[in-house]
Amino acid sequence: MSISRRRFLGWMGAAGAGFAAAGRAHAGSSPRGAANPETLGVLFDATRCIGCRKCEEACNRVNELPPPERPFHDLGVLEKRRRTDARTYTVVNRYTGIEGARGPVYRKIQCNHCLEPACASACFVRAFTKNADGSVTYDESVCVGCRYCMIACPFEIPAYEYDKAFTPRVMKCTFCHPRLVQGLLPGCVEICPAEALTFGRRRDLLRIARSRMAQSPGRYLDHIYGEFEMGGTTWLTISGVPFRAIGMREDLGTTPAPELTKGALGVVPVVAAMWPVLLTGIYAINRRRDRIAREEREAAVAAALARAEAEAKKKLAEALAKADKDKKAAVEREVKKALEEAARARTEAPAPASPEGGGETKSG
Amino acid sequence: MGEGVHSLHEFMLRTESITYILIAAALCGFVFFWRFLSERDEDRDYLGADRPGGEEEGQGGAHH
Amino acid sequence: MQFPKVTLERPRWTPFNIVAAIIVVVGLVITGIRFTQGLAATTRLSDYNPWGIWIGFDLLVGVALAAGGYVTSAACYLFGLKRFHTAVRPAILTGFLGYALVVLALHYDVGRPWRLPYPFLVQQGTTSLLFEVAACVALYLTVLFIEWTPAAFEWLGLKRARNLVVRLTLVLTIFGVVLSTLHQSSLGALFLIAPSKLHPLWYSPYLALFFFVSSIVAGLSMVIFEGALAHRYFHHKMDETHRREADGVALGFAKAASWVLAGYFVLKLVGVAQADAWHHLASGYGAWFLLEVVGFVLLPCFFFAVGAREKNLRIVRFTAAWAVLGIVINRFNVGLIAFNYHLPAEERYFPHWMEIGISLFIVTIGILAYKFIVRHMPILYAHPDYEPH
Ligand code: SF4
Ligand code: SF4
Ligand code: SF4
Numbered sequence: 001m002s003i004s005r006r007r008f009l010g011w012m013g014a015a016g017a018g019f020a021a022a023g024r025a026h027a028g029s030s031p032r033g034a035a036n037p038e039t040l041g042v043l044f045d046a047t048r049c050i051g052c053r054k055c056e057e058a059c060n061r062v063n064e065l066p067p068p069e070r071p072f073h074d075l076g077v078l079e080k081r082r083r084t085d086a087r088t089y090t091v092v093n094r095y096t097g098i099e100g101a102r103g104p105v106y107r108k109i110q111c112n113h114c115l116e117p118a119c120a121s122a123c124f125v126r127a128f129t130k131n132a133d134g135s136v137t138y139d140e141s142v143c144v145g146c147r148y149c150m151i152a153c154p155f156e157i158p159a160y161e162y163d164k165a166f167t168p169r170v171m172k173c174t175f176c177h178p179r180l181v182q183g184l185l186p187g188c189v190e191i192c193p194a195e196a197l198t199f200g201r202r203r204d205l206l207r208i209a210r211s212r213m214a215q216s217p218g219r220y221l222d223h224i225y226g227e228f229e230m231g232g233t234t235w236l237t238i239s240g241v242p243f244r245a246i247g248m249r250e251d252l253g254t255t256p257a258p259e260l261t262k263g264a265l266g267v268v269p270v271v272a273a274m275w276p277v278l279l280t281g282i283y284a285i286n287r288r289r290d291r292i293a294r295e296e297r298e299a300a301v302a303a304a305l306a307r308a309e310a311e312a313k314k315k316l317a318e319a320l321a322k323a324d325k326d327k328k329a330a331v332e333r334e335v336k337k338a339l340e341e342a343a344r345a346r347t348e349a350p351a352p353a354s355p356e357g358g359g360e361t362k363s364g
Numbered sequence: 365m366g367e368g369v370h371s372l373h374e375f376m377l378r379t380e381s382i383t384y385i386l387i388a389a390a391l392c393g394f395v396f397f398w399r400f401l402s403e404r405d406e407d408r409d410y411l412g413a414d415r416p417g418g419e420e421e422g423q424g425g426a427h428h
Numbered sequence: 429m430q431f432p433k434v435t436l437e438r439p440r441w442t443p444f445n446i447v448a449a450i451i452v453v454v455g456l457v458i459t460g461i462r463f464t465q466g467l468a469a470t471t472r473l474s475d476y477n478p479w480g481i482w483i484g485f486d487l488l489v490g491v492a493l494a495a496g497g498y499v500t501s502a503a504c505y506l507f508g509l510k511r512f513h514t515a516v517r518p519a520i521l522t523g524f525l526g527y528a529l530v531v532l533a534l535h536y537d538v539g540r541p542w543r544l545p546y547p548f549l550v551q552q553g554t555t556s557l558l559f560e561v562a563a564c565v566a567l568y569l570t571v572l573f574i575e576w577t578p579a580a581f582e583w584l585g586l587k588r589a590r591n592l593v594v595r596l597t598l599v600l601t602i603f604g605v606v607l608s609t610l611h612q613s614s615l616g617a618l619f620l621i622a623p624s625k626l627h628p629l630w631y632s633p634y635l636a637l638f639f640f641v642s643s644i645v646a647g648l649s650m651v652i653f654e655g656a657l658a659h660r661y662f663h664h665k666m667d668e669t670h671r672r673e674a675d676g677v678a679l680g681f682a683k684a685a686s687w688v689l690a691g692y693f694v695l696k697l698v699g700v701a702q703a704d705a706w707h708h709l710a711s712g713y714g715a716w717f718l719l720e721v722v723g724f725v726l727l728p729c730f731f732f733a734v735g736a737r738e739k740n741l742r743i744v745r746f747t748a749a750w751a752v753l754g755i756v757i758n759r760f761n762v763g764l765i766a767f768n769y770h771l772p773a774e775e776r777y778f779p780h781w782m783e784i785g786i787s788l789f790i791v792t793i794g795i796l797a798y799k800f801i802v803r804h805m806p807i808l809y810a811h812p813d814y815e816p817h
Contacts, residue, residue, distance in 0.1 A: 036370040086475070116371055144540055147473075150475065151622055154622070154625075160478060231372075258372040271609050276606060
């Protein structure tokens, strides 16, 4: 065991004090570069790992996971490339035939407990918590099972209990958070017989890694995997062979996960604020244009009507005037006729009134 | 332990939560503000006034 | 007020009905297995491939193809294109059915479907784009439902309820466009968090924009496509106005789709340029990418243009189906084919037949529901007692 219980507890205390201080320093400000300086972590040294699978066994035991298909002392499973799954929080793989390596190289896989966990950023019910000790833990009591965390994790760590119909859970290494709280070391770290796993404060681990590189020139590549990958992880790896050759991606970049989605999330309030303004504006403009068009049409129709009406009136007036004149003329004619008749009657009197004469007078 | 903001994730959790509340409030606010803004128009448009659209060809050729 | 009688015609054993019946029966059986035996019994999902076709097809494609509702109602009510009025109701209906089915499909996909309201009610993961998608889809489904109710109210003869909802048309339309913009784009943005898993030709900071713009194309093309199908099978249900306007809708939407596709094509190129992914074009994925972008973006763009210019409905309808297929391919590429491109072949995903069975089952339910509603409610014709809104 590389670290004694007493020193470990001392760290925990220091870490607690550090968290509080850091909390005050960073509260309310943008957290860029504010990763908790007291974060704990584990350094995995691939040059030391002997592929004994003891860590797998310990992990299985302390986490009370179901028994494996093949016993842990069966090293035959190393023939195949394995990954974490619903019954396994950690696996050790063997990589052979690597250029420049004497014999096989082993690598342990588990959750890297990222400084900016993609899984936590992706979960829409906040099922993941980045704890103050550095561990990233999962709360099955809220998990919906959308498995977006599995899409998001760049290290392909979370696994799912697809075979459970009613209570499927996401399964992943907890950094033995419950044990850390009790002051115990992570199961895998505790058991490792080759001291391939070193537990400590992340910043100390980075120093340890560098000093190992300095002490044994040529033994290590000059790269601490996890120092910057995806914004940094608390579990770090050093190796004597290219990380690519032991199944670790070297193209992940250094952008932390929340940074990747920040832009898209930032557009949301902009759309929510400006779309209603723009769309209502467009609507109102269209409506107004319609109304003006309608009014103009109505005005045109009204003008046309007025013109037609005026003309009609004029015609009517003319017609009336003409009718009036005709009527007057007729009356005058009749009057004249009547007068003439009367005069004639007077000269021809006494004579009986002719029936035609009466009729004629009446008709006038 | 754990107070304060130690990660971008925590920071965004906070800013995003506030933003979502703001959005919800703003969307409701817009409805009422637009109402207030155009309630006195003689040609009142929507939100409890007359129907949007409907005149023009829509009405004329719509049916019968 | 008399409730209308639903006359269920005696089922005729047309080929369609036989196939539909088989799919529904099989679907129900698979449903039983899924909810008693779990995902492992019905899917080929794995720890490497947590999302299969229930997300890649049912969610991504389903939401894109249901975009007709917001596109059409925005064109008609907001942009003042009232000649498209008769296209609104069918588009709203298909949109509503589409989203309802998307939500139904999600119940199959997530591990504990009864917890689907948790992100709103229990704990909000506001940093997640999936939270945004979930919130918008839930709200938009509600909006579409309300927008669709006038048809049901007219059918049921509930005049006052119908008029109340119709007065909300504008608010609902604007809300619908806002929510659609947000979640259509966020579906693309879901993949922003996994730059190492999505092939560089598809991964782009513009993923959200790609999804939004292509959803407009999907919406326009689906309206044309559905219009063509409706014409073929429900001609007798259409009134004069609908028949008269239908061709104008198809031609107008074809022109719009062509223009939007032109913009989308340029955007896709800009995406490659920004990622400096040109050298990937020479690989197998590159050929596939070119097929998508040239064969299913550029060519439909061109043929829509020809169809709109020549006023040729045959070309327009054919191209609409083509463009829809292009959107399907794009969503499959982002969600399944170009996703996990780095994994060895034996770790890649291929759907279990039961997954396909459920997807078919859900599509079939959609078609049956559409048929029922169109047959009974005033969708393709204006109800004589009401003014169109
Ligand atoms: S390695 Fe994966 S599961 Fe672990 S904290 Fe990082 S993102 Fe989450
Ligand atoms: S599967 Fe569970 S933990 Fe993972 S993102 Fe979905 S809800 Fe969160
Ligand atoms: S830290 Fe604990 S849970 Fe994680 S791999 Fe080690 S023993 Fe397993």
